[in-house]
Amino acid sequence: MKRSLRVPFSLLLLIALATAVTLLGAARRSIPSQPSGSPFLSPLSAVPNVTLVRLASADVGVEELRKEVDELIDRELPLPGRGRQRSISLYRSGNHLQARPRSMVRLRTTKDFRVLPEFRRLLQGWIRRLRFQPEVMVELADLVKGSIDRHLGRVEGERRRYGSCAVVGNSGILLKSDHGTLIDSHDLVIRLNNARIEGYQRNVGSKTGLSFVNSNILHLCARRVGCFCHPYGDTVPIIMYICQPAHLLDYTVCNSSHKAPLLITDPRFDLLCGRIVKYYSLKLFVEETGKAPEEWAKTHDQKLFHYSSGMQAIMLAVGVCDQVSVFGFGKATDAKHHYHTNQKAELDLHDYKAEYVLYQDLVERPQVIPFLKDSGFKVPPVVFYH
Template identity: 55%
Template sequence: MEPFNHFPHLANLKPNLSFKPMKRTVRPLFLLLLVLVLAATLSSRAIVRRGILSIDLDSRARIRLRPPPLRLNATLLRHAAVQIGEDKFRREVQSLLDGNFGSHARHRTFVSWRRFIHHDRSASANLPATLRSPLFYRYWLDFRKVLHDWFRRRRFQPGIMSELTRSIKVPIDSHNKVVTSGSKYSSCAVVGNSGILLNRDYGSAIDSHEVVIRLNNARVDHFEAKVGRKTSISFVNSNILHLCARRSGCFCHPYGDNVPIVMYICQPVHFLDYTVCNASHKAPLLVTDPRFDVLCARIVKYYSLKRFVEVSGKGLEKWGETHDGALFHYSSGMQAVMLALGVCDRVSIYGFGKSASSKHHYHTNQKAELHLHDYEAEYAFYRDLVDGHRPIPFLEDRFKVPPVVMYH
């Protein structure tokens, strides 16, 4: 019996025998597709892992290749901390406190007071120049006090940089009737006296700073285009005041008698001049803290020792013979820069450096440098300040050196 006899309308239809073979064809394709997807997934994960690993290894390599932080030389630090001639200095101070002015230079300094103390000159002309005479006794007591207090504070204390705003800026602001909040000056220009200033017209740029610090009464008249005309602080060494003390009224104000003077003491005997002249100054006459002086001395000596070894190839014990260690000293310009670092948010340095074609000082005919300074060592110090990434010896880590730009 034919299968479709009972359904004549289906007799012409053929059974669909291809359905099962189609299942068999699709299943391998599906499995193949699944395998391909799985392989692609595993490959992508491997690529990602290799990428992450390579990035991680690359970053680690960069960390390893990054140069270690620059370190200061411990041997140089130790030698720079030694104050040659300290015992002699102590004996000198004690001798002054005892009233012993044995040297001719000291006696001449003392006798020169006569002209500046307001007494009848005719009556006092024949009085003996003794410290305990009625003419001088009050000044003698003041002299002993300031010298004793100054010497008592003379020690190494790197934290003194953080106190400069209080000891220097606050008295100056008070004199200028400026309400101070303990903040620093926004910008300061420290103007050196090098003859290289004559090669540029920096006058306007210098005067644009909030504060302009000038050194050792350098002239500005007839040099305004080169060095500017503004002076906010006159920074001097005590030798300058000693010369000023010989003038009537201790006049020491080439920038005007309303400009504050900041002074560091070169010789303890110069407190004689300070004692007398301080009373006649309208503007503040401020003496730098001796702890600040000691800090500056150590920094300069570190750079000088470093340069001496590198240039000469000799041992550190020979440095004192070359630089006359007992007399070696920082320059006024170096300490003025240090002062600016402590009281300013931004520091610009002008007129520091030398040139074979330039005079030593822009305003004088001096050609030779003073041997008690190591200017090349100080220039290395300024370069490190400008670099901003090199550690400065003897400064506290918490003290942040402000941005420094040096103009040549």
């Protein structure tokens, strides 16, 4: 009679553990490494954290904005003086430009003063739409491309979205990239904050279809005769997000003199971008420090914390384009900060590192992005060039 072979349980356990470790190592080796020069970090957990979502949903600065708008609406604004220029100072000092001299909108003619009722109307409409509604992503094509087409007299319904779009950032990694021809091959080229292209066409291209700026840029342009703010030509549409409600006066004055469309990002879109970036900043903070997410506020000014112009320009392209290509985002030790300036560093009210994690999710797994995944919107293909 044959005796059955009995293997000790402890030996079986050791064999199982060894097999698991071997398989795990093989799986890790099969994951492709990030390309050289990539701004992306290692991916964070794909499952949105309920606590982080709750904290990111706290729109700390919104109530303050509402009070600010109420004050502007209720403020008694001056009547035009005879033959004189009048200045109206409506700007708080605690903003993006606090290190620069404060400036004012200068209303030069009686015609300029006629915009004041329109300014109040815009304020009321803007603050009324400042609410969380992620479905705005579905409306972006009509809000942006539709508005531009109608302004230019194009046939409505000809095409709801742009085919291919290039978002061109300002990073020094663009120098010696030779991306100019590739950038210009896109249907729409979006540039940021009036970055210079003259002398850099080989690397950044020469074509511009949409200029994306923050309202501080237009505020500076408003001090010029005719509100000239068109380094790419006065027929190129401009879209901007509002940094502070008083900048709507700049928009109101300048919009009457601009040939090309001058658009404002929908405040619902602003709020969506704000929540997304705050979530990724909170998540990265917890991953890197091991601290409770509630401690994030100790290292970030919640009222001033903001997404970058580049981040919102990319999200805008995602909303209005069938394919999105991104250039000039990311850093390199041997590259200038900006390709066209001598600026050394960015503003600390942005979390660029967290934004790069968001970009990786846009490329690889957009379905996990908190708030965006609740919009019912399908993210198009996104590619980053380095």
